[in-house]
Amino acid sequence: MNRTLDVATSYLASVARLGSGSAVAHAGARPAKLLELYDFEACPFCRKVREMLSVLDLDARVFPCPRGGTRFRPTAVALGGRAMFPYLVDPNTGASLYESDAINRYLAETYGDGRVPLGLTLGPVTASSSAFASSFRLGHGRAAQPSHAPAQPLELYSYEASPYARLAREALCELELPYVLHNVAQGSPRRPAFVARSGKQMVPFLVDPNTDTSLFESADIVAYLRRTYGA
Ligand SMILES: N[C@@H](CCC(=O)N[C@@H](CS)C(=O)NCC(=O)O)C(=O)O
Numbered sequence: 001m002n003r004t005l006d007v008a009t010s011y012l013a014s015v016a017r018l019g020s021g022s023a024v025a026h027a028g029a030r031p032a033k034l035l036e037l038y039d040f041e042a043c044p045f046c047r048k049v050r051e052m053l054s055v056l057d058l059d060a061r062v063f064p065c066p067r068g069g070t071r072f073r074p075t076a077v078a079l080g081g082r083a084m085f086p087y088l089v090d091p092n093t094g095a096s097l098y099e100s101d102a103i104n105r106y107l108a109e110t111y112g113d114g115r116v117p118l119g120l121t122l123g124p125v126t127a128s129s130s131a132f133a134s135s136f137r138l139g140h141g142r143a144a145q146p147s148h149a150p151a152q153p154l155e156l157y158s159y160e161a162s163p164y165a166r167l168a169r170e171a172l173c174e175l176e177l178p179y180v181l182h183n184v185a186q187g188s189p190r191r192p193a194f195v196a197r198s199g200k201q202m203v204p205f206l207v208d209p210n211t212d213t214s215l216f217e218s219a220d221i222v223a224y225l226r227r228t229y230g231a
Contacts, residue, residue: 021051021160041141
């Protein structure tokens, strides 16, 4: 897909969700340890959970489990018993959950003020608009591609509604590259620390401790990931 089409369809995906996951709201207690999310980018149910993480300003260790993936799918099945995504593990409480609505309620109750935003509570409307968002991306972020595993997880500064960050997440997912997802949606109190680290307020921003590389620009990030880890 050429760059203009990539950006346009990713933008439409965010519009289909009315920008859900673009701003922080309802944030509460902070976890001491990173949450762990097994998901894949094109999964509409996984998107609901990633939107909630952005809204609650929560980071997570992401283990991408695209279709046909062999790196983390077996771990997810061993931990939870089923190949179903999203699957969330919270090492702070010992909780592990399937079902996007149950996960979002858990996150709201544990790390928010108990409320799940309206756009994530509309049952079939939420699910179908999220499926519609995925459809714009024509299968990107759905299936595994051959790759080399990094020794250490990468880090991505992102928020769910960013059309550009989505392109980077899709590549991380397809290549089954584990990463720490740092959410810095609008209103995030962690934005100043992000700017101090990166130099400017722009997402996506990728940090790869394996090669001592950090870079902005989704097209450059996708090219870097494919060049460095694609097989
Ligand atoms: N009701 C579940 C549905 C989850 C679901 O159906 N996930 C699909 C992906 S979108 C899945 O895991 N399919 C099996 C697979 O990908 O192997 C939820 O809301 O989390």
